[in-house]
Structures are given as C-alpha cells and as structure tokens.
Amino acid sequence: MPGDPGEPADDAAAAAGGLRAEVAESWHRSAAAGVRFDQPEAPITLPDDDLRDYRAAHPLARVFPLLEDILGQAARDTGSLMAVSDAAGQLLWVCGNSSTLRSAESIAFVEGSNWDERLAGTNAPGLALRLDRPVGVLGGEHFRRSVQDWSCVAAPIHDPSTVSLLGVLDVTGGPGLAVPQAMAMVRAAARMAEAELARGDSGPAYEPLPGRGTQLLVEGLGRSDALLTISADGARSPQMRLSPRHSEILVLLAGSPTGLTGDELAIQLYAEDGGSSTLRAELNRLRSLLGAQVLASRPYRLAADVMADWLAVEAQAAGGQTRAALQAYRGPLLPRSTAPGVIALRDAVHGSLRRAVLTSGEADLMSTWTRSAWGADDYEMWQALQSTLSATSPMQPLVQGQLARLDSELG
Structure with missing residues (x-):
C-alpha cells in the first residue's frame, strides 16, 4: 500500500513516491487542493432537487440509453458500477445491482457527487477529466483510504463538432474488476457515444x-x-x-x-x-x-x-x-x-477479442481462434480449449498434440 492512508494531506508527497508517475502527480494535486487521506466521502454538489433537471438538459442524456444498454447490464452482472459524469466531475448517472450501489454509498459514489480529483482525490473519472484520455486507477492508487478497496477505469466523451469535453464514462468495481476487459469496453462505448452524437440532431450545440x-x-x-x-x-x-x-x-x-x-x-x-x-x-x-x-x-x-x-x-x-x-x-x-x-x-483490438474468446467458455470459438494464422501458436488458448472440452472429446488428442508441439518449440 502506498504510504499510510491515515497521513495528513501535507505528507502526501512522501506517500506518493512508489506510484505510477501520472498517479503520483494526481496525489500531489489532491493534497495541494486540501483533500485528506481519511476523508470518507466525495462531496455532493448536485442535490436531488437539482439533479434531475440538470442531467435531462445535459448533452449526454441523449446517449445515456445507448451507454446503459452497452455497459449497464454488464456492470450489474459482474457486480460493478457504470457511471457517467459531466465535465466538472459530477456523477449524473450511476448504474449497478442493488448490493453494489449500497456499498458505493459508503464512499458517496452516487448520483450528484463530485469526483473531480481536487474534491475527491485521485480516482479514474477525475484523472480522465484531468488528462483527457482513458485511464485506470487501481486499489491503493486511490488517494483516499475509503476508496482503496475499489478499482475503476474511465474514458472521456467529447462533443464531436466542437471537440469540447462533455464528461467521462466510468466502470468501477471491487478488487476482482477485470481491468483490461473493462478498459476495452469503456473505450469502445465512449467511441460509440461520440459517433451517436455526431449522427444525430441534438440542437444548436451539435450543429454538424x-x-x-x-x-x-x-x-x-x-x-x-x-x-x-x-x-x-x-x-x-x-x-x-x-x-x-x-x-x-x-x-x-x-x-x-x-x-x-x-x-x-x-x-x-x-x-x-x-x-x-x-x-x-x-x-x-x-x-x-x-x-x-x-x-x-x-x-x-x-x-x-x-x-x-x-x-x-x-x-x-x-x-x-x-x-x-x-x-x-x-x-x-x-x-x-x-x-x-x-x-x-x-x-488493443486483437487483445480485446482474444480476451473475449479466452473467457467465453465456448470450445468452438476457441477452436476457431487456434485454427487461424494468428492463433495457431497461442499456448494459453490451447490450454483453455483443453480444459473446456470434455475428457472424452475427440478433439482432445489434437489439442494435446498441439500443446506438445508448442512445449517442444518453446522449450
């Protein structure tokens, strides 16, 4: 764990020494803004009586149904959260199953809260806003102690006509969050949202x-x-x-x-x-x-x-x-x-598809991959295929032969 999460913010520079450079810089900014390691919750900057009207008028309201369809159910199924913020870091929508939503209330990862790093410390939505690119913040990389049991990945969403930053799309989960898969999903969904904004007529602010x-x-x-x-x-x-x-x-x-x-x-x-x-x-x-x-x-x-x-x-x-x-x-x-x-x-594309096939549990998909020019020597895929097939499958001798070949070639 990087440093003692109970330290005062004045000592954050020393605590940030072992972190990735971009995360360490965020820790310095968080400390300079007065965020404390022991601050339990992010602040609420959009109370309930203002939230509904504000987000209904926000440009991202038009693509939220698309994002919810792409990522919302996946987040529920995996015990994670999907969130969409505005360019100021205010969470406009937070989706997930009821138990995960309740857990997130303890750190105020809720609709209307603000996760700008200057208010909530280092986190993926705030860092994505700051750097204007997809980022991940994992476990102990979070500045505040209360958030260090969570991991998150986020990607910015831009207005396709003005190139201005509209907000960020985020997936947040516990220690078991599959970060590479989540990052690929968030990046792809953010691109699809921008494409949808470019296609539609969303009023004067989105003149093609x-x-x-x-x-x-x-x-x-x-x-x-x-x-x-x-x-x-x-x-x-x-x-x-x-x-x-x-x-x-x-x-x-x-x-x-x-x-x-x-x-x-x-x-x-x-x-x-x-x-x-x-x-x-x-x-x-x-x-x-x-x-x-x-x-x-x-x-x-x-x-x-x-x-x-x-x-x-x-x-x-x-x-x-x-x-x-x-x-x-x-x-x-x-x-x-x-x-x-x-x-x-x-x-990125090859790796995203490979991970999807590898974790699919579908023997025919894995077999298709290993029959391709790019997958014939994929040792991990052959192993996954072997474990997916039944012991009496007629394909087992073929798979075992390919694994033996790779063992010999790779030493």
Missing part, C-alpha cells in the same frame, strides 16, 4: 460539421492496405485501395474522433522524428482524395460518419457479442504497419 452527410467505410483488418468506400448524397464511390501511408493516417484518424494535432499524428505515425514535412505532403494528397470538407484540420480529423471493421469488432467484443466479433475478424489491423499508433490500435 461540413461533410457530416458523408460516410466513410474503412476496412483494415487482415490487410496491408486499407480499402475505402465513400458515400455522399446517395452516391457511393467505387472501393479504393489506399497506399500504406494513407491507410495508416486514415486508421489513426478514425480511431481519434476528436482529432489529432500535426505533432500528435506525427508521433503516432513515425517511429523516429523528422517526418513532419513528409506528413504534410501525405495529408494534402489524402485531402485531395477525400475532399477538403471531410479531412478537416486544426486538429486533423474526419468530419464524416466513419464505419470501420476494426471498430465494429472492438465494440462487439466489448459488448459481449464474441461470436459475431470473431466472425468479422479477418486478421490483425494493417499487420505490416510499423507506425506506433497503428501498432497500439492493432494490439
């Missing part, structure tokens, strides 16, 4: 960007070069095969609905510095292909509805539709790309 009537269909799974189809005004372009570099740029922008600055895009695209002038030229060529209204700038982003095969697989896996996700998975995303950002996306 030029090009929002355009739809891009991008296919990058199992392909070295992405395929692109553009639909606009009822017309559909012929399917285009993009160059490797344009494929990478489109994949990175499709995975970042709020956009990327030139520097951010360059970092995710090039393993080494020095590609800024080349990147500008590539972006100009891509803009001529997509249209100036579709490839917007400052920051660079796709001002269109984007449908992508890897995003669909990630969302299906996160939403428990493992069979459909596996059927749609044609292989790793742009497998030959060495762009750091593409590698990260590729690993």
